Amino acid sequence: MTKQNVVMPEAMAISVAAVANPPPLFPYPPPIRGGGGFALRKKYPSQLDLGGRRTNTWVESMKASSPTHSKAAAALVAAPSVGAQDEYATWIMRHPSALSKFEQIISASKGKQIVMFLDYDGTLSPIVDDPDSAFMSDAMRAAVRDAARFFPTAIVSGRCRDKVYSFVGLAELYYAGSHGMDIKGPARGPRYKKAKAKAVLFQPASEFLPMIDEVYKALLEKTKSVPGAKVENNKFCVSVHFRCVDEKSWSGLAEEVMSVLKEYPRLRLTHGRKVLEIKPTIKWDKGKALEFLLESLGFADCNDVLPVYIGDDRTDEDAFKVLRDRGQGFGILVSKLPKETNASYSLREPSEVMDFLLRLVEWKRLSLKPGPMV
Numbered sequence: 001m002t003k004q005n006v007v008m009p010e011a012m013a014i015s016v017a018a019v020a021n022p023p024p025l026f027p028y029p030p031p032i033r034g035g036g037g038f039a040l041r042k043k044y045p046s047q048l049d050l051g052g053r054r055t056n057t058w059v060e061s062m063k064a065s066s067p068t069h070s071k072a073a074a075a076l077v078a079a080p081s082v083g084a085q086d087e088y089a090t091w092i093m094r095h096p097s098a099l100s101k102f103e104q105i106i107s108a109s110k111g112k113q114i115v116m117f118l119d120y121d122g123t124l125s126p127i128v129d130d131p132d133s134a135f136m137s138d139a140m141r142a143a144v145r146d147a148a149r150f151f152p153t154a155i156v157s158g159r160c161r162d163k164v165y166s167f168v169g170l171a172e173l174y175y176a177g178s179h180g181m182d183i184k185g186p187a188r189g190p191r192y193k194k195a196k197a198k199a200v201l202f203q204p205a206s207e208f209l210p211m212i213d214e215v216y217k218a219l220l221e222k223t224k225s226v227p228g229a230k231v232e233n234n235k236f237c238v239s240v241h242f243r244c245v246d247e248k249s250w251s252g253l254a255e256e257v258m259s260v261l262k263e264y265p266r267l268r269l270t271h272g273r274k275v276l277e278i279k280p281t282i283k284w285d286k287g288k289a290l291e292f293l294l295e296s297l298g299f300a301d302c303n304d305v306l307p308v309y310i311g312d313d314r315t316d317e318d319a320f321k322v323l324r325d326r327g328q329g330f331g332i333l334v335s336k337l338p339k340e341t342n343a344s345y346s347l348r349e350p351s352e353v354m355d356f357l358l359r360l361v362e363w364k365r366l367s368l369k370p371g372p373m374v
């Protein structure tokens, strides 16, 4: 594998400019909890402002970060109120199931190479309490392996690349770890590689490694008194998990995290599904990673490509938005609940993601079979 010297203008703008003027994050509005409904929020900042926002605002953001796993939301999924059902019905018309619209999707791929981008947690593996036990099933692995035989496939995850590779275990895929800040091409050369495809190893935040390591250690120390808190070193970013922390301790945890981060103005804080995420302030995200990978695969400025991105979290919205802005391909949001999203389609859970991959593979196999002799 050769180290690639790629000049990406945004990636080069890593430090000073970005620090002075942090990039706006996509305002992914999680549903408002409580009130018995799934009302979509119009504005909900996904970047937690270390300077001005009060801790209780943080805690509200933390509460909203995993509605599917709150007891109230789980009850609403199991037995939704009439209002919630109406709201879901309206939402699903705007973001129909990728399974029910399968024919529409494959007809859009006519004459084009599908390229698959798959988030990991909550997309290929179910959300579980222990991040170290978020294994994908063998059946899902087989479906991804089959899909990758026909379509270039990349795993795009917030996790450390090595970790997500250890979960997926397929050498023929591209992997973008640390929310796209650590990209590596397949160990084995896939058959579908275009002639202009390049070998890939791209780490736009490498200068932040020592800082991330330092912050990881500081966060470990600061949060060790909070029962259930877990700090995960994702190489170019750090996750502070609060899924197993008693809700009463969330504000204390947020305060500890903020007290560490105020010493690091070149890092920013966002939140995902019951997790606080600490990242470098570079203009790089899963959307940029998607564009980078398309280019690496030889599909830059091509019309004969249909990128499909499947993900469940707010960081995946950056990729959905890129596809929407390019007017190319489409995003599929994995969610049982209505959420404001830039994805075109939806799937309810990882098992539906697997069904979708299997149908794609089956369709491709049939389309490659020679027709009957006449």
Ligand SMILES: O=P(O)(O)OC[C@H]1O[C@H](O[C@H]2O[C@H](CO)[C@@H](O)[C@H](O)[C@H]2O)[C@H](O)[C@@H](O)[C@@H]1O
Pocket (backbone or CB within 6 Å): 119, 120, 121, 122, 126, 127, 128, 129, 130, 131, 134, 156, 157, 158, 159, 232, 234, 239, 241, 243, 272, 273, 274, 275, 277, 313, 315
């Ligand atoms: O981009 P992703 O692959 O979706 O990674 C995002 C974060 O996923 C993991 O945390 C989430 O899944 C855990 C296991 O199911 C769950 O316990 C946690 O509450 C979720 O937030 C991962 O551990 C994080 O480091 C990733 O940033």
